[in-house]
Amino acid sequence: MPELRLDHLTIDYPARDRGPAYRAVGGVSLTVAPGEFVSVVGPSGCGKTSLLHAVAGLVPAAAGTVSFGGTPIRGPGPERAVVFQHASLLPWRTVLGNVAYGLELRRVPRREARARARAMVELVGLGDAASRYPHELSGGMQQRVNLARALAPEPAVLLMDEPFAALDAQTRDAMQAELLRIWAASRTSVLFVTHHIEEAVFLGDRVVVLSPGPGATVRECVPVPFDRPRDTALRRTPGFVALADHVWSTLAGARDRKAPHERANLETR
Numbered sequence: 037m038p039e040l041r042l043d044h045l046t047i048d049y050p051a052r053d054r055g056p057a058y059r060a061v062g063g064v065s066l067t068v069a070p071g072e073f074v075s076v077v078g079p080s081g082c083g084k085t086s087l088l089h090a091v092a093g094l095v096p097a098a099a100g101t102v103s104f105g106g107t108p109i110r111g112p113g114p115e116r117a118v119v120f121q122h123a124s125l126l127p128w129r130t131v132l133g134n135v136a137y138g139l140e141l142r143r144v145p146r147r148e149a150r151a152r153a154r155a156m157v158e159l160v161g162l163g164d165a166a167s168r169y170p171h172e173l174s175g176g177m178q179q180r181v182n183l184a185r186a187l188a189p190e191p192a193v194l195l196m197d198e199p200f201a202a203l204d205a206q207t208r209d210a211m212q213a214e215l216l217r218i219w220a221a222s223r224t225s226v227l228f229v230t231h232h233i234e235e236a237v238f239l240g241d242r243v244v245v246l247s248p249g250p251g252a253t254v255r256e257c258v259p260v261p262f263d264r265p266r267d268t269a270l271r272r273t274p275g276f277v278a279l280a281d282h283v284w285s286t287l288a289g290a291r292d293r294k295a296p297h298e299r300a301n302l303e304t305r
């Protein structure tokens with residue numbers, strides 16, 4: 037199975053006037069093994085989304101490379117699927133129709149597309165809502181459809197950009213547990229960008245902490261040693277709290293530990 041590799045990835049944005057380009061990402065090296073779940077955190081504006089977009093093939097590398105299975109990535113490809121924060125479903129299509137849509141675009145025969153879409157809709161727990169329209173769904177249900185739509189073409193890598201940021205805390209917790217269940221069943225690799233440290237630790241095999249921009253680099257790669265499957269009760273264990281605290285300290289670059297309310301302020305934009 038091929039691995040995703042970022043090798044000294046550098047991302048520049050051209051200046052609006054004649055000034056120098058803005059270096060958002062300044063040489064990030066990272067590998068994501070087949071089936072691995074890697075979380076990415078970093079200070080606001082450090083270049084997390086830019087990094088994800090470069091892996092998706094939506095933003096070019098100014099220097100360095102992104103490759104999948106040894107082949108350089110130069111644009112979007114079917115082996116990589118992106119899940120954004122907002123589901124952006126087609127309002128005139130049902131849940132099933134939305135999930136089948138991407139397959140139909142890829143010229144998968146309609147019957148097969150519907151069968152595969154049906155399986156994905158079941159996988160994300162929306163079997164009973166397959167014929168509903170997006171406006172009849174809660175935010176959490178819409179994100180499940182978004183996830184099913186991304187998974188339907190059976191990508192090798194799932195690129196997720198704060199997919200649960202717009203959800204309330206309870207739904208977010210439920211969706212994290214759901215994502216782990218779905219990931220375990222699909223065994224895709226996941227690169228997951230989030231502002232939320234507990235989320236990064238709960239989900240990931242590793243948490244990659246980026247430094248502040250401009251020119252963000254990897255400050256630390258923190259292994260997450262907790263067994264799987266992970267239960268939501270894990271979040272309350274001393275080991276989890278200590279690891280989340282370590283990630284937070286690394287992110288803040290601070291030696292002192294801040295009070296939880298200060299930490300919450302840092303995690304939100």
Ligand SMILES: Nc1ncnc2c1ncn2[C@@H]1O[C@H](COP(=O)(O)OP(=O)(O)OP(=O)(O)O)[C@@H](O)[C@H]1O
Pocket residue numbers: 049050058060078079080081082083084085086087249305
């Ligand atoms: N298309 C663009 N043109 C110019 N500058 C951009 C563009 N996209 C992003 N940037 C800049 O690059 C930097 C990194 O942005 P990016 O959105 O990747 O960071 P982020 O870590 O995902 O941000 P946040 O934490 O706020 O979600 C920011 O300073 C941003 O203003």
